[in-house]
Amino acid sequence: METEIYWKAVRNNDARFNGAFVYAVNSTKIYCKPSCSSRLPKRENVSFFEDFERAEREGFRACRRCQPKNETIGxxxxTVLRVCELLETEENISLEDLSAELNLSAAHLQKMFKEIIGVSPKKFAEIKRLEKFKAEIKSGGGVTDAMYEAGFNSSSRLYENVSEKLGMTPKTYAKKGKNMKINYTVTDCDLGKLLVARTAKGVCSVAFGDDENVLKENLFAEYRNAAIIEESTNLKEYIEAILLNLEGKNKTLDLPLDLQATAFQMRVWEVLRKIPYGETVSYADVAESLGNKNAVRAVATACASNHVALVIPCHRVIGKNGNLSGYRWGIERKKRILENEKR
Ligand SMILES: [Zn+2]
Known part of the structure; x- marks a missing residue:
């Protein structure tokens, strides 16, 4: 439902939207059609309904002045509202695709859309992507993933858009780790230094590195709004399980997790957790099992943004031709983990 478009139509008494929806005013319990010339209500008192029957079921009465019942939409x-819907649901749909779908010439569609909505279909799609992006970031996801989910193609374009519209960079906008309490410890393992961190709910970071300080810095940067302290007592059990896993003695690493992620990341990570110990799949396989074989790049990004090494076994995802591709904690470690698992 296009509430902003609807509200604009109400503000303009736009009769072209009569029949597309009615708006109901909570303070007066009356509903009107878009072209009603009664005084403009406050936005926060208005709700929209796609037909008058629904407004009546919610207890609103028809306005006597504009007689909002039984209007027919032009x-x-x-068509234009259908285009809005398609632009929102179909990622990166072109004007040509739209015109084919609706059996209209591209030029005609473009003109009609701009006349009624006020911006071009392209601009509208861009605005929608931005809104989606903002929502993803607010829900705690990483910038890159939010970007893919919102259908942006390249990060440069995203930054252009965001700094222009939000007046700040995506990183300023994100509030990672806010209200979280984290404790962590760093220990030695076969692959170098191992950092494990947890919240009250579960593990939030498992990372490998060469330098303890770098690992700490990364944790603090990743959850920079969290309260973080070094404390190992309630991590012992987890560390033991992880070290045993590295030695090949504990093949299922089923630890409770507390991860901040977008819906898409979560879906990818769920798939990764189902890859059995000692086996590998390709990024394309993961994309296909999510029902979108074109999402290979987004899957790779989601793997690269995994916070918990081994627990979410992103190391078991490799390139289609068998090359190891990337690993957040170093390709050499990925190689060694996989060799250990195959043994
Ligand atoms: Zn009215």
């Missing part, structure tokens, strides 16, 4: 408005 063909053009109907």
């Amino acid at each position: 063909e053009q408005t109907k």
Whole structure:
């Protein structure tokens, strides 16, 4: 439902939207059609309904002035609202695709859309992507993943858009780790230094590195709004399980997790957790099992943004031709983990 478009139509008494929806005013319990000339209500008192029956079921009465019942939506408005819907749900749909879908010439569609909505279909899609991006970031996801989920193609374009529209960079916008309490410890293992961190709910970071200080810095940067302290007592059990896993003695690493992630990352990570010990799949396989074989790059990004090495076994995802591709904690470690697992 296009509430902003609807609200704009109400503000403009736009009769072209009569029949597309009615708006109901909570303070007066009356509903109107978009073109009603009664005084403009406050935005926070207004709700929209796609038909008048629904407004009545919610206890609103028809306005006597504008008689909002039984309006029929105009063909053009109907088409344009359908375009809005397609632009929102179909990622990166082109004007040509739209015109084919709706059996209209691209030029005609473009003109009609701009006339009724006020911006071009391209601009509208861009605005929608930004909104989606903002919502993803607010829900705690990483910038890159939010970017893929919102359908942006390249990060440069994203930054252009965001700094222009939000007045700040995506990193300023994210509030990672806010209200979280984390404790962590660093220990030695066969692959160098191992950092494990947890919240009250579960493990939030498992990372390998060469330098203890770098590992700490990364943790603090990743959850920079969290309260973080070094404390190992309630991590012993987890560390033991992880070290045993590295030695090949504990093949299922089923630790409780507390991860901040976007819906898409979560879906990818769920798939990764199902890859059995000692086996590998390709990024394309993961994309396909998510029902979107074109999402290979987004899958690779989600793997690269894994916070918990081994627990979410992103090391078991490799390139289609068998090359190891990347690993957040170093390709050499990925190689050694996989060799250990195959033994
Ligand atoms: Zn009215």
